[in-house]
């Protein structure tokens with residue numbers, strides 16, 4: 001019976017995840033049954049022994065080396081790069097990460113960015129650099145309309161943290177939601193109306209064929225003049241060129257971007273120095289091995305007992 005784990009991540013060293021998993025999976029022999037791809041090609045092990053792959057942005061084709069996979073566990077929330085791999089082994093369940101720390105840290109990021117724009121700290125930052133002492137008119141929080149695209153695990157938690165400030169909150173999702181105090185818009189038919197009532201737009205969508213480029217010249221222009229855009233979903237959801245046009249013509253007042261079409265952003269990209277863009281390097285919320293280890297261990301046990309793992313990705317919707 002295959003019963004070895006393989007870790008595949010071209011970016012993150014395996015040690016952090018192995019060290020977090022060792023104490024919560026005492027039944028696993030991490031010396032003989034935990035392999036790190038592709039290093040393990042040089043060691044004595046049989047890829048046929050691997051039943052579960054733990055992955056973060058594996059390279060296309062990596063997973064096809066393991067013929068007996070029972071499941072793939074993604075060590076982050078977004079599964080877009082995995083689903084884009086045409087060689088993904090057919091029929092093998094894919095599990096995504098839902099973890100309280102990942103959720104909490106995203107909400108911190110969103111609250112910080114929303115308050116930053118709402119309280120005009122981006123303008124005060126510039127005023128300090130200009131030695132300019134003035135008061136700016138401050139709109140009341142109760143009048144400020146925040147709109148969140150994506151009301152899943154992260155979007156719903158962001159709502160929970162923003163609501164106590166008193167913002168008028170709406171969400172846009174594929175299916176209708178009933179969340180106290182939140183206006184629910186759903187489906188493409190309602191997108192225009194949702195955008196038209198949104199002063200601060202937050203994108204927390206998964207990247208799928210439907211959400212690719214969803215914020216483009218047409219939809220960005222449907223936001224009210226002076227709106228702000230916060231993107232911590234995926235870079236390809238915003239047409240970067242169109243966003244730059246809307247920022248430069250003053251329709252969009254500012255953007256806080258954590259994710260980009262090309263990561264890292266090329267050194268010569270105009271994004272880096274744009275006065276209306278705040279850049280962070282895809283750090284809105286980083287997976288915490290320490291926090292996520294228990295859930296991952298539980299899923300490994302479920303898979304090995306032949307049970308359905310928690311937090312399965314739906315291959316039809318792509319998230």
Ligand code: NAP
Pocket residue numbers: 077078079106149150151152153154155172173174175176187204205206207208210211232233234258259282283284285286319
């Ligand atoms: P989730 O729980 O799967 O929720 C996704 C939400 O998006 C759902 O509300 C879903 O609608 C909505 N949605 C999907 N496709 C849609 C469409 N075509 N039209 C309208 N709404 C649509 O995902 P999550 O855990 O909240 O994570 C969201 C994304 O955040 C991830 O996929 C990842 O790309 C990104 N992320 C970024 C970072 C970072 O550091 N920047 C960290 C973690 C995650 P329904 O509810 O109706 O299904």
Ligand code: GLV
Pocket residue numbers: 075076077078079285287
């Ligand atoms: C990070 O971007 C994630 O999807 O977890």
